[in-house]
Amino acid sequence: xxxxxxxxxxxxxxxxxxxxxxxxxxxxxxDSQLILSRGIRxxxxxxxxxxxxxxxxxxxxxxxxxxxxxxxxxxxxRRQARSRxxxxxxxxxxxxxxxxxxxxxxxxxxxxALQIDPNxxxxxxxxxxxxxxxxxxxxxxxxxxxxxxxxxxxxxxLYSLVSDYEESGALDNAKAVLNRIIELNPRRxxxxxxxxxxxxxxxxxxxxAWEIQQSIEKQLVELGRSSKSEKKHHLGIRYMLAQRxxxxxxxxxxIGILRRLLGMEPSFVPVRLALGKALIALxxxxxxxxxxxxxxxxxxxxxxxxxxxxxxxxxxxxxRAIEALKSAIWKSQKDIIPRFFLGKLYYRLEMIDEALQQFxxxxxxxxxxPALHYHLAKIMERQGHLHEALKELELVLRQxxxxxxxxxxxxxxxxxPAWTDYCDRCGEWNSVVVDFQEERPIEELGISSAxxxxxxxxxx
Numbered sequence: 001x002x003x004x005x006x007x008x009x010x011x012x013x014x015x016x017x018x019x020x021x022x023x024x025x026x027x028x029x030x031d032s033q034l035i036l037s038r039g040i041r042x043x044x045x046x047x048x049x050x051x052x053x054x055x056x057x058x059x060x061x062x063x064x065x066x067x068x069x070x071x072x073x074x075x076x077x078r079r080q081a082r083s084r085x086x087x088x089x090x091x092x093x094x095x096x097x098x099x100x101x102x103x104x105x106x107x108x109x110x111x112x113a114l115q116i117d118p119n120x121x122x123x124x125x126x127x128x129x130x131x132x133x134x135x136x137x138x139x140x141x142x143x144x145x146x147x148x149x150x151x152x153x154x155x156x157x158l159y160s161l162v163s164d165y166e167e168s169g170a171l172d173n174a175k176a177v178l179n180r181i182i183e184l185n186p187r188r189x190x191x192x193x194x195x196x197x198x199x200x201x202x203x204x205x206x207x208x209a210w211e212i213q214q215s216i217e218k219q220l221v222e223l224g225r226s227s228k229s230e231k232k233h234h235l236g237i238r239y240m241l242a243q244r245x246x247x248x249x250x251x252x253x254x255i256g257i258l259r260r261l262l263g264m265e266p267s268f269v270p271v272r273l274a275l276g277k278a279l280i281a282l283x284x285x286x287x288x289x290x291x292x293x294x295x296x297x298x299x300x301x302x303x304x305x306x307x308x309x310x311x312x313x314x315x316x317x318x319x320r321a322i323e324a325l326k327s328a329i330w331k332s333q334k335d336i337i338p339r340f341f342l343g344k345l346y347y348r349l350e351m352i353d354e355a356l357q358q359f360x361x362x363x364x365x366x367x368x369x370p371a372l373h374y375h376l377a378k379i380m381e382r383q384g385h386l387h388e389a390l391k392e393l394e395l396v397l398r399q400x401x402x403x404x405x406x407x408x409x410x411x412x413x414x415x416x417p418a419w420t421d422y423c424d425r426c427g428e429w430n431s432v433v434v435d436f437q438e439e440r441p442i443e444e445l446g447i448s449s450a451x452x453x454x455x456x457x458x459x460x
Contacts, residue, residue, distance in 0.1 A: 087117040103130050119150045137168035206240045213237050236429035251281050267299050268430050270421035302434050303419040305341045368437045370399040408435040
């Protein structure tokens with residue numbers, strides 16, 4: 001027998017002895033009757049015994065109920081744990097199916113997980129992504145709304161909703177969700193601001209895009225971070241605002257913006273072009289040409305040459321166009337591009353010999369320039385040198401049959417038939433350049449030229 005049991009028995013025995021002594025010494029009092037109501041009487045000792053029993057029974061009953069509740073809670077927790085485990089297993093199978101490209105099967109697993117646990121956050125997120133990939137946008141939106149309700153302070157389902165709305169074409173709803181994200185965390189919402197800006201740019205909402213751009217730059221300053229990464233958007237959006245002002249007839253205001261942008265980035269080609277055109281609109285052609293000439297000197301971009309050429313030809317001043325292109329050749333360290341445009345201008349003006357002279361000086365200096373060989377072929381044909389013309393045309397065919405100057409985005413390599421200020425594939429301004437490859441000296445390639453030995457000395 002355990003010592004604790006012995007102690008309990010001894011304590012009980014002591015209680016019995018004490019109660020017996022009290023009963024013997026107070027028998028008269030304990031045997032007296034307590035009147036509860038008419039006809040109902042009980043002895044005092046029974047009332048005391050009853051009160052003691054009740055006082056002992058109440059905590060005993062509460063203890064039993066507590067233990068029963070705890071047992072039921074444990075049973076429920078174990079059942080929920082098994083359900084969560086089963087739901088997690090179905091979710092993981094869904095992720096595996098996603099990785100294997102089996103979207104329909106993945107959706108079955110995610111739905112099964114949600115039947116077990118309707119608030120399974122990850123299954124709601126991934127299920128919505130699968131539905132979006134299957135272009136079932138309405139269902140994807142509902143999944144991500146449910147996920148947002150499960151975790152109200154989590155931004156991930158809100159960003160997923162933005163993608164759902166964007167792909168479904170509901171851009172206003174996407175912007176509303178982005179506003180909600182910004183409201184939830186206004187000081188840590190750069191991603192939301194940038195997404196909002198992208199939507200505004202795609203919709204041509206330049207005033208709103210500029211407002212958001214200012215918010216982004218302000219937030220970067222508050223975070224102590226550099227805003228250099230935002231410079232291209234600052235320039236591009238302000239440039240588009242200036243274009244809008246120009247369209248509205250507010251030319252002087254547009255020029256003010258363009259000059260400030262030019263001070264920020266002298267090599268921004270669209271700004272220089274737009275500034276020149278704005279000056280033309282104010283009847284300041286000489287200042288416009290000067291802006292374009294400085295633009296070519298600063299960037300080497302041939303669009304300035306074609307712009308100057310077209311400007312003078314529209315005024316029926318071909319000699320000034322020739323002089324401008326000659327000046328560009330003299331000022332250029334690498335004269336291939338201005339020389340080609342001068343030759344093309346000569347050809348355009350029926351000055352065939354002068355055109356041939358310019359084009360001939362370029363041969364052997366470039367490895368890819370189909371337009372050059374095309375113009376040479378046309379000149380040879382007009383001069384009656386058909387054999388040489390055919391040779392040049394063969395070069396054109398070998399170089400992708402391009403019969404005019406090509407342009408390409410320096411960022412994403414998308415090709416354009418004519419120069420444009422904005423690449424609609426990668427969203428970059430000032431990135432479209434003429435597409436050609438110049439033959440590089442072996443020194444620039446890091447290869448030393450081979451030594452030349454004489455037969456007399458055997459030395460270089």
